[in-house]
Amino acid sequence: MPNTTPLMIIAGTLLILLLIQQWLAQVGKRLEAAKRMTKAAQGGSKPLLNGLSVTGLDERGISSLRALMKDADSVALATFLAFNRPTVHELDAYLQRLFEQFHNAADAVTAASLPAPPAGMRIDALSPTERNLLLNRDPHQTRHIDRALMARFGGHAFLAHFTLYNSRNSGVALHVPPFDADRKLFETLAKSGIASRGRQIPLQQRFSVLKMQELRQMGKDLKLTQKFTRKADAIEALSQKPGAAVLLSMQYVIDDLFMLNPLDVDPHAIEQEWAWLVACAKLLGSIPPRRAELSSTQAVVERKSR
Secondary structure (H helix, E strand, O other): OOOOHHHHHHHHHHHHHHHHHHHHHHHHHHHHHHHHHHHHHHOOOEEEEOOEEEEOOOHHHHHHHHHHHHHOOHHHHHHHHHHHOOEEHHHHHHHHHHHHHHOOOHHHOOHHHOOOOHHHOOHHHOOHHHHHHHHHOOOOOOOOOOHHHHHHOOHHHHHHHHHHHHHOOOOOEEEOOOOOOOHHHHHHHHHHOOEEEHHHOOHHHHHOOOOHHHHHHHHHHOOOOOOOOOHHHHHHHHHOOOOHHHHHHHHOOHHHEEEEOOOOOOHHHHHHHHHHHHHHHHHHHOOOOOOOOOOHHHHHHHHHHO
């Protein structure tokens, strides 16, 4: 019978080496997190609430953030986080820990099995979908929502404008009359270049707002002998005919036509980032009122630093 002892020794050694490698990887990640926290402290982090510190905001911004957290308005708070991009260091470290530990098995994780968030935040304030989003998203991955993008989508009314954009197809002409509930949103998007309006829209796309019956009637008015059965064929023929644009303007006010333009960034990536920001906002807004105050020591330190 062959001696299997050497093979067992080799297998055991490999297993030990693998465990050591995994342990070193975890230690390395913790050291990186500690370095980030130390760097933040050296960079002038300021007390936010009891147990939380923040960088990237002046005193006025910190006061605004505290007020939003107290109000627990997740949309307003998410808008603030997106616009100002502060770093709440304890929350940042917690989110990084969640991602590193659970992103490979997020679907099997329950709120009760997760480590407690800092400063009395409640992880059970999030829906299962929001929790999974935190577990699956690296908090330090590239972000797309910044002041420049928000300015193009209505600034602090970003959510309303982006929701409208994300609910429609780009490259398709739309008739939006003045009484339409979304008219002002479209006008804002047109001013920022997110949408085209009127004569900015290519003629063929403008014709697409007409119904097939209207296209056929226009063909008759222009003395076309072709019989159209497909809308695309009718649009192609009419767009080549002199006078067609004039007839179109007689049916629709040209400035009532809008077309959303493609973005440089995948809208789905923006949508996911916004959902992640809302989840972060809900965590910040879940701190109980008794915890959402500076300790007396912190308050004294803060007053002396002003």
